[in-house]
Amino acid sequence: MTLPSREQKAVLRAERLALRDALSPEVRAEASAAMLRHIDTPAFRRAFDPAGATVSGFWPIRSEPDIRPLMECLRIMGVRPCLPVVLDRETIVFRAYLAGAPVVKTGFGTTGPDETAAVVDPDLMLVPLSAFDRHGHRIGYGAGHYDRAIARLDALGRRPRRIGIAFACQEVASVPFEPHDIPLDAILTEEGLIETRRQQV
Numbered sequence: 001m002t003l004p005s006r007e008q009k010a011v012l013r014a015e016r017l018a019l020r021d022a023l024s025p026e027v028r029a030e031a032s033a034a035m036l037r038h039i040d041t042p043a044f045r046r047a048f049d050p051a052g053a054t055v056s057g058f059w060p061i062r063s064e065p066d067i068r069p070l071m072e073c074l075r076i077m078g079v080r081p082c083l084p085v086v087l088d089r090e091t092i093v094f095r096a097y098l099a100g101a102p103v104v105k106t107g108f109g110t111t112g113p114d115e116t117a118a119v120v121d122p123d124l125m126l127v128p129l130s131a132f133d134r135h136g137h138r139i140g141y142g143a144g145h146y147d148r149a150i151a152r153l154d155a156l157g158r159r160p161r162r163i164g165i166a167f168a169c170q171e172v173a174s175v176p177f178e179p180h181d182i183p184l185d186a187i188l189t190e191e192g193l194i195e196t197r198r199q200q201v
């Protein structure tokens, strides 16, 4: 019997988050550092031109990769970093993250710039995820925050590029795809950048 997509996603989310939680802090730190080594590569440059671009990262929660050093490296490459903040159960916006700016608690256990920071629209989103496949289909924490944020920017004609950020152990053979899901262009893991193969539907 085949489970509905929502339930399949819940199973994959729990399974892959458990694998991620099982990585030791040392292994996570080493893998996060390895991700940084993959941004100065032809594949990354094919995926994205950093000059003057606004890029959303994230302040790590739970057992997520720590991409703060990667964000600082992108800043040096000419990127304007921003971070997501949760406005309510359905909505996130992105606030500019100026070098050295203070950060505050921003809901759901997250951390980001305070309300004095400018709200900006990213050209590239580095998207945290629970599980992904090679078609660029992803599962987050189940709130739909990123799906809605991307849909809003797409509707404005901004069409931000999206690169998922995950450890290699979060890859699964296939993520069920629902109409509101917006595929990733690529996924960055400690093993390198995976350029997604778009599925013909």
Ligand SMILES: Nc1nc2c(c(=O)[nH]1)N(C=O)[C@@H](CNc1ccc(C(=O)N[C@@H](CCC(=O)O)C(=O)O)cc1)CN2
Residues within 6 Å of the ligand: 058, 059, 060, 061, 064, 084, 085, 086, 092, 108, 109, 110, 128, 129, 140, 141, 142, 143, 144, 145, 146
């Ligand atoms: N680092 C980081 N920042 C982020 C996200 C993220 O995935 N990672 N988000 C991605 O959307 C947004 C925040 N959304 C989130 C949604 C759910 C949970 C979460 O841990 N949910 C718990 C239930 C907690 C509760 O209801 O209070 C859970 O899933 O067990 C965290 C963040 C924006 N900022």
Ligand SMILES: Nc1ncnc2c1ncn2[C@@H]1O[C@H](COP(=O)(O)OP(=O)(O)OP(=O)(O)O)[C@@H](O)[C@H]1O
Residues within 6 Å of the ligand: 009, 138, 139, 140, 141, 142, 143, 144, 145, 146, 147, 148, 151, 178, 180, 181
């Ligand atoms: N563009 C959208 N408009 C309205 N509802 C949406 C949209 N995108 C997702 N949702 C809703 O959000 C809920 C969670 O979606 P889903 O299971 O795909 O979350 P997720 O991909 O794990 O979360 P996230 O996007 O926060 O990482 C679903 O109930 C879905 O219907």
